[in-house]
Amino acid sequence: MLTGDAVRWGAAVDRAYDCDAYTVDRSAPAAVVLPSTEQEVQAVVRWCVASRVPFTPRGAGTGLSGGAMPALGGVVISTKRLNRILEVDLPNQRLHAEAGVTNSALSKAVAHAGLHFAPDPSSQTVSTLGGNIAENSGGPHTLKYGVTAPHILTVRVVSPNGEMQEFGRRVVGGPGPAWERLVVGSEGLLGVVVSAWVHLTPVPKAVQTVLVALPTIRAASDAVASVIASGIVPAALEMMDRNILMALKVAFGLEFPADTAALLLLECDGEPKQVEEDFARMLAILKGFAPLELRVASDEAERKSLWTARKKGIGAMGRLAPTIVTHDGVIPPSTLPDMLEFVYAVAAREGIGVANLFHAGDGNLHPCFYFDDRDPKQVESVVRAGEEIMRKCLELGGSLTGEHGIGVEKVGLMHAMFGPEDMALQRRVKELFNPDTLCNPCKLIPDQKGCVEHMVRWRGVAT
């Protein structure tokens, strides 16, 4: 039923699949299966259920909370060979694609018709539709266009007991709750996504982008607040701190004024006239904050280069130290300066480097620690610092995650965010779909069977 090269195992294979982009926790699978059709996915899941073997779905493995890590071993089900676009329906602005198609490939397939798939995680050239659905991925343009959820019409999954199920509907409206939203963001606990109908968005006719260098974090965050308060809805509103600038200089030779403490990247898009008006107003507001520099993109090439700062900022951090871990939390935007001070203080106390990248418009922050994971002490520090920062997010009335998911990384903190009743309800929903917790164990919902040991182990050292 499965072709010969669809099942892989051995020391090298197990090693390669023992983590995703969240590197401080690792656990090797017993085998990796790469099905090419949904029937093959179903057959693998059924085999796992019958044999009581845990299984973990995986897309590109770019997740940042360990969602694709096979926490209890077993089988990794890779969706990378489910890579067909099945149907394109341009008049109705939707398309049907398999789970392993990359986010960018969706947009590329309809670019000729002036459409695109709006969610734009930084990993979009490699991360898959299935992974974006599992994590409910966001990106810089989430501020205006929303995260993945509103762009998903239907999701087809192989359920944890091996049945084909389809949630949602291909048109807007219909009876009952939006069931597809239950699957979006469920981090692979409710089944293996095999395909989805997605909604396509017209590519905006006009775009204006500006990069602003400001002398203090306070000024930057006040500028953000003023822009939002003016009623303009920017397509993106990003902030980067001075440590990111250091990496950008090393990596891409991008230079900024010496006293820059924060960079803001703002974008307006839509109908040309509206964009022009909004952008002019926005620039006027920004100029009120005494910027050290204000770079407006004059053409598409320049716009791309301004975006390099943001999209490759985290990747460029790799030049500063051997390893990075990027955290993800949400705070009310107004508390940003306090939060940043806190992040710097924690990092200083632990003696590790930190750089910060924000989706400032919606208060989604990404403190990025850089350190050497060959030193067990530093790994411990990073884990401890991350936890403290998350608790601070909650204290300020925020959330544990904006877009990276809970995974194994933050599963222990779920109790801090949800009360016992809430937690019990979530657990019941999971058990309804996934009664014997074979499907992606140890993620998102705390205190799962057999996971305690695992939790203890991962607080240790990367081996």
Added chain:
Amino acid sequence: MSQHSLTDLTSHCIRCGFCLEDCPTFKITGEEHESPRGRIYLVRSAEEGKLDWDEARPHLDRCLGCRACETACPSGVEYGAILELARERLGAKPATKMLLSGLTDSRKARLQFQLGAMMPGKRMPALLSKWVSGETPEANIPRVGTVREWPTVDESALPPIRGEVALLMGCVMQVLYPDVHEATRRLLRRVGYRVHDVLGGCCGALHAHSGMTKEAGDRLTDLKQQLPPGMPLIVNSAGCGSTLKESDLKEQTLDASEFLLANGLVEVIRSGREQRVRLTYHDACHLAHGQGVRSQPRELLRAIPGIEFVELEEADTCCGSAGIYNIQQPLLARRLLERKWEFVQQSGAQIVATGNPGCHAWIAQRAEEAGQQVQVLHTLQAIEMACSGMLA
């Protein structure tokens, strides 16, 4: 080559995965252990003693060494250096040594290819291929090349000589593609340069890419002795150029397209006769990813009067030739070639130009299999043919 240790080099991979879709072997297999991130992790694990080197070997063997991952990596991981050091750790297999000793000695290569042409079938005998790769062969045995009959150039129309440059004859190049050298000489003359042939065969690139670091170094030393000090060294084979640019000859080494563009060849090309033909360009990995030379060949080709230049989809994705990869990994190499060929056909081009002998022979083989509707040329051949009014 990089001075850093394998542990340092590999630890700069932050596992973001941004390189995955740029890796040809990942694109066709979807397997993590056939991706840059996977390979780096395997090397790091082996170096740290957490994995047997022998377990990592097959996955490193399947790496094309195309370095597309370096272009894609935001974190500046020096994958080329990692691969060379890892292959050195593994040691080259006897079969690889045998292949290279033949290929990189011009006299032996000439003899082998001539013998090959007399054997039944066009490929390496199946038994031999099994020993080298464990698979049946896909690549034809190369044919010893000849120089075409170029029309004589009107000396009076040429600019006065303004200098002399060295031209690397290379090991494989001078046997397979003497015609490319002739085209290069003619073009250099067209912009006022006299050519000093550097015969000392081999720059060691193929050895270095196979982990035979010492042999590579020896060859480089031999080459240096032949080179008049300070004279620009012009290279028309991407693989050699990229190795030389990472050696202590880096200040002197230039790809021919870079040198010719910088020395006013565009004007010369523009003054040629109109050539109505549709042409596309395949980026040799060691030009695009290894040397960052992408725009120069395109600018030259676009300057041909009347040309219809079309971009090739996935132009800078490896065709599978990759040094001696198509001999060592016939099946994967064939899959990559088929993918490349599909895009060539989509482009509707009558001519494919490229800047490396490996890609040239491999894509030309596919063109031949398809019945020769498409002609494969070295970039410089195409340009000189245009200047001589014989491209279309």
